[in-house]
Amino acid sequence: MKLTLVQPPAMMAVDSYSTITQPPLGVAYLAAYAGRLCHEVHVVDGVGAAVKSIRPWRQRKKRLIQGLSFEQLIDRIPRDSDVMGISCMFTHAWPMVRELMLPVASEIVG
Numbered sequence: 423m424k425l426t427l428v429q430p431p432a433m434m435a436v437d438s439y440s441t442i443t444q445p446p447l448g449v450a451y452l453a454a455y456a457g458r459l460c461h462e463v464h465v466v467d468g469v470g471a472a473v474k475s476i477r478p479w480r481q482r483k484k485r486l487i488q489g490l491s492f493e494q495l496i497d498r499i500p501r502d503s504d505v506m507g508i509s510c511m512f513t514h515a516w517p518m519v520r521e522l523m524l525p526v527a528s529e530i531v532g
Contacts, residue, residue: 424462426503427453428526430510431468431489433479433518443469443488449509466490466498481521492522499526 429446446467453463469489479485490498499506508526510519 423504424464424500424502425453425456426464426466426499426506428466428495428499428506428508429468429470430495430508430515430519430522431472431487431491433515434486434488436478436484436486443473445470446509448511449507452507464500464503466495468495471498479518481517485518487518492525495522496526 427449429449432443446465446469449465449467453465456463472490472494473488475490476486476488479487489495506526508519508523510516
């Protein structure tokens with residue numbers, strides 16, 4: 423099975439903006455375990471791939487997004503993935519993750 427795990431871009435408040443990031447350990451643990459079970463694993467780290475890219479989030483005035491744009495992230499997802507998981511560590515990030523999931527579903531799933 424071909425598994426793709428996605429760490430979406432990070433969302434942060436304009437007034438507490440920081441470029442300090444953390445590696446996506448949950449995604450890394452899942453990838454390592456799936457690999458040990460002989461699955462083909464592809465990881466897309468939406469923050470780590472573009473740490474210095476910080477821009478306003480058009481949906482919320484006082485929020486910034488750090489990392490790849492949704493379009494860049496979607497372009498990195500293999501089209502032949504059998505299963506895909508998108509990480510959402512914190513409830514405040516859910517609206518952005520949901521916004522990402524809609525184009526992913528239409529682009530990848532069809």
